[in-house]
Amino acid sequence: MNRNDFLMLNQDIIFFDNAATTFKPVSVVNAITDYYNKYCCNAFRGDYKIGLIVDDNINNTRNLVKDYINANSTKEIIFTSGTTEGINIVAAGYFRKILKEHDEIILSKGDHASNIMPWQRLASELNLVIKYVDLDDSNYVTLDNIKRVVTPNTKVISLAYISNVIGDLRPIKEITNFAHQNGIYVVCDASQSVGHRKTDVQDLDVDFLVFSGHKMYGPTGIGVLYGKKDLLELTDPINLGGGMNETFTDFDYQLKELPTRFEAGTLNIAGIIGLGEAIKYINSIGIDKISEYEYKLREYLVNKLIKLDYIDIINLESDSGIVTFNVDGIFAQDVAIYLDKYNICVRAGNHCTKLLKDVINVRNTIRISLAFYNTTEEIDTLVDLLSDKDKIIREML
Ligand SMILES: Cc1ncc(COP(=O)(O)O)c(C=O)c1O
Missing domain, CATH: 3.90.1150.10 (Aspartate Aminotransferase, domain 1)
Structure with missing residues (x-):
């Protein structure tokens, strides 16, 4: 470095x-400037050379992200505007469909607003119960304390991998192992980990994971939602519009395959290119x-x-x-x-x-x-x- x-x-x-x-880093800034100065156009729309450069760059970043977090497939990598949007999509697009009255969600008081408030809204809409895991003497989340708060009604545990004030690394792998044995989903906010520590979605076995590019040397306004493919297939996109529909008629529409179905409207192309460069930079160190x-x-x-x-x-x-x-x-x-x-x-x-x-x-x-x-x-x-x-x-x- x-x-x-x-x-x-x-x-x-x-x-x-x-x-x-x-x-x-300069490489991120230069990549963004090059896009605007040398091949600026929309993505997946232009049948001309600079359009193909944009498409290639987006596909390359998706691949870089997939490898960086060790996802199974690029279908599991959705570009978002950041962590906040990612958690909102997960809560409103997947869990709103599957949770029922009195189901319980476990959160931590050491977590950021964006991993609390989307769940609070869902809880008030569906009459769910939010429980906060006790933090230990060091204000850490522990598996033992998670076990204490889990009941047969627990359906979701949503936690940051590294919290943003205490900075504790949560035992997500152990929590996921326990959660899955009990039919509980795990959502992970990796915004404070991706730029600082290996974050391997297959090793952690999380169901959904979200992060922001700007906390890992990339630009603002770009982030990633990772989800296991079978779960994303069942998740509703929040936004509908151009690019993500296969077709639509007067009163009906059909969505494209993953990951495109989640990416309605013009993508943050400069952001995606910058994120790809940021990952290359981190990988080079x-x-x-x-x-x-x-x-x-x-x-x-x-x-x-x-x-x-x-x-x-x-x-x-x-x-x-x-x-x-x-x-x-x-x-x-x-x-x-x-x-x-x-x-x-x-x-x-x-x-x-x-x-x-x-x-x-x-x-x-x-x-x-x-x-x-x-x-x-x-x-x-x-x-x-x-x-x-x-x-x-x-x-x-
Ligand atoms: C742990 C954690 N989660 C979520 C967020 C929200 O990230 P963003 O504003 O990029 O959506 C932050 C931002 O500081 C954070 O530290």
Whole structure:
């Protein structure tokens, strides 16, 4: 990895908000620009040379995604606008059809709004029951706690693979194994894992998995919904329109095969091309190498922060590059604004995980989320600035 691949890093900035979105390497930006400047046209419509280039690029990205998450087939890879849309399609397109009154859905209070609210709406429409798994002392989801909350009515478990505030890696493979033995579906929000850790849908055996391109060095507005083929065959697309219909008559229509039936209207072509390039970029480094490096960086940061007795680290042991903390007596946003004076970008607030406050008893936290382009020198700069509490108080006023 060369930091020069990221033009955003060629300025006086330290970016520690990678869980919100990552920077994009030049290869991603160039691929998008090339599409607009050299072969800009719609997809799967044009019987001309540049149209075929677009079609090839889309097919190539679908293949890259399939290999990247080890899906069985490109039919299982649906392009969406992101994680949020993916979960909404799964909830409204599949589970609305098969769930019945009093069926139960298990979620976690450590999860993002987009993996809570679509289920809440479904629950209120169908009179379902939502249950939240207890988090353990480290605020982790464990298989034992999942087992405690499962009943014969449980039909769905929907969890992030890596949560976005605690950063814990959920034992999804074990949960899926247990769930499937009990006739329960597993939906996985992989938005915080795909860019940082191997995410293998066959190994995890999840039924549906969703993620966003922009959290894995790709562009915004593009994401992926993976589903097992037999489940996707039974899922209704949310959007109907051009491109996805085989034919339609005055009062009826017939849909195309997977995956096209889910991709109504003009695709986010630039986004898809950019996502393909982002996967190539990650592959050129190696996802395992990325995980290893980010984990070491995390340890380095935690070992330094822990020495500051007025810093309360919320997730001392998490398995990802996410470190969440508070500075005693100082509002999280004030710390973020103080750091921003030194061009350090961190996230402060509830991180769209508004239910977590019931568990950790604080509403707002500061979150550092690392990427492979971060360095120990950047962490040293951050910790130096946090090392003088009086200075923080003085300068935030
Ligand atoms: C765990 C998790 N799930 C879902 C989302 C939503 O992703 P998007 O806004 O790309 O749809 C996020 C975004 O931060 C997230 O961290």
